[in-house]
Amino acid sequence: MPFRVLKDALTDGLAARLGRLSLPRRRPIETPNFIAVASRGVVPHLTPDNITRHTSFGGAHMALEDFLDKKEPAILNVPPSQSKVLHSFTAFPQHLATVLGPRRCPPVRTPSGNGSKSLTIWTSNGGASLTIAEYATYVEKLQPDIAVGPADLFHTSPTPSKKLVRMAERTEDWMDQFLLDGHGRPDRLRDADVAIFAPVLSAPYPIQWQYLNSLAEDHAGHLSGLALYGVDILPEVTENHESLVPLARLSMQLPPSPQDVLAQVAAGIDVCTIPFVNSASDAGVALAFQFPPPVAGVAGDLQGPGVTAATATPRPLGIDMWSPDHVTSPSPFVEGCPCYACTKHHRAYVHHLLRAHEMLAWTLLQIHNHHVLSAFFESIRCVLETAPGAAFREYVRSFADTYESEIPLGTGTRPRVRGYHFKSEGGEGKANTPRWEKYDENAQLTTASNAHNQTENGGDEHEGQWHATLGCHSDAQQGSTK
């Protein structure tokens, strides 16, 4: 059993707990904690050396569908080595854990839902279906450190419907098949150091009761953890299925904000999956929250507990680095932050990099934003270890008072989004304004006086075009002298 509960914090009705997830060959993950979210086997914008040197998260979620865009996926042909196949293929740092699920976090909506015997997936080459047997085979071949079992999830809206019953039934069938149809697969996976996490749906307990019962009665011995697509069900799971309590709890309910992360921790989640770190970086937003929240009125205070003045304006959870406020700022993203980006660079540079569409902007933001989350969880663990449950709850409350409820959206352009990232639902309009347009001399001249600074420079090394507002002498008179 890779997971050990170190401290049950069940005092004062708080379900949060401290633990340690020790996966073979990997650095132990102290919990509560989070894992990064990978895309096509990489944590976006972070090369493996940057991950090793400048981040401290314990692992990343990878999606099987990201590796299945070819008829004969290359990942099946990785030559045997001392490294596990998924690590080997992705050049993922050896001290970090991989968590493999069938689909991306969050998944792109597929044109149709799952079949009765197969998952519907979306690759960079379009939709495909993946039978449960195939998924199980891939898990065996790829050897992730943690494999999330197959679940029949909501296809479109997550509002309760009559489909819930069918989802629970299918998931139960699929897990039976995943664990029992493979002639000793759980043993083989155990020997290959693959921990199995069983999915738990975001559905009311009575609907999942039978499924959870089968997990607890028939499969608990094969399971190392639960992957919860909804965390609300945890109290009932704990109360009714004792054999599932010692299992690690990975949240697959993707939290939109740190407040939701705190709620998941309070509910007893051990490891959170947090895509908002990546999306904040892509949006040019540097996360800027800490736990416990700083004392009201003392800006930049990194010290612990404090009384929050209810009247204070809520602080933003992140800083939009696109804002012209930072154009000459020599400050780090967050004063006192020890991350590489904050100690070696400054806001003025990152603001420039964003405006210049230089990829390094996203790299530096990723380093910082992952650091903020690591520090956030470290403090959570510290509070859980040293303070009573009531104090934790008080901090959670003051966190909600101190910060705005949503992460800022960012005001500039983002990295290019591709089909496997995102599928248009129609009518959204373009996310980014086009960087290149056909040059039309006449049109340009007529707009001479009012188009200043409207379009971002698409300059790419020496092929860069001349653009507005060159920082050099500009003739005083408007209009053209052509």
Next chain:
Amino acid sequence: MASSTIGSSAALTFELGARCSTTRARASILTLPHGPVRLPVFMPVATQASLKGLTPEQLEETGCRLCLNNTYHLGLKPGQDVLASVGGAHKFQGWNHNLLTDSGGFQMVSLLKLANVTEEGVRFLSPHDGSPMLLTPEHSISLQNTIGSDIIMQLDDVLVTTSPDKVRMRQAMERSVRWLDRCIAAHKNPTTQNLFCIIQGGLDVEMRRECCRQMLERDTPGIAIGGLSGGEAKVDFCKVVETCTEMLPELKPRYVMGIGYPEDLVVSVALGADMFDCVWPTRTARFGNAITKHGVLNLRNAQFGNDFGPIEEGCGCLCCRPQHLGVTRAFISHNAAKETVAAHLLTIHNVWYQLNLMKQVRQSIIEDRFPAFLRQFFSDLYDDKSKYPEWAVDALKRVGVDLLNDDA
């Protein structure tokens, strides 16, 4: 004795360490305000104060100690005020090694249609708002002084070398000399920044010679050969480089602008040049192309999808070094043009390749086996001597290396 191998000016020293006994190749150490640089050297281009996704730390690890920024782009973004307020480009981008800035002149080659060169400077219309702009030698130097780069370039009047207009070419050459005088006069930091002249004159070797003579009279700390890499025939390119290096003083660095293909680099070194820059290695990385000693591989090609070898066997870069990151061709293929990380990794590889190539060139010059190095280089690159590019064979023959005849 030392005096015969060391040249120095207010902000640099140039120490000639070794000369090839056959070709004109030299190995030297150029000491700039931010430390020594071993020549010959390839300088990667961090156009907008960032080397395409690499952290300064990662760039440093490739062995780079001198890279380029582009004055023109930095003038646009972040702009002179910001650079002045932050305290120059080194601080701005967190790069503690040397920087070289180009003057903005190169852009005229590609964008001549939009630019109108007068004696005063380059007048052009912004393609985005059509507002008239003027870049003068004084302003270019003022920008570069604010940037604080260790080597700054004069503003020159650049024409495409292939231009048939002799009159205009002569005018451009002569104007470049006059602009050099204005640049020298405008340069505020001669003790901390080195202003290099740029020899112009198109493909006309006589005009190049004349330009050399006039420029050399101005005694700048270093000399660049400009206007090349604009689509001229390689034969003509070699003749120009050869003509110029013949006239240049031994104890000053010689920079051929805009050169980056491995063949061009090694031939130019044989012709006596020391410094080179080009965006090609980093740009081509973003298209999924890996530079190797056996040629350029497009890793997006299906054949690499199942190739689990390193990007280049035997390469010492962060990606390829054994027991290190363990990046495979298959993995780059999987993510090329899909995830920025693939571009970052290939950029690390390509920059390392270019710098290492020059390091090997340098070592072979020091050990006086550069001709043998050239033979090995071309035989690695082409499986058959009949495929060797004629221009390279001819150029090297003129400096005493016959690639087609092993005994020479």
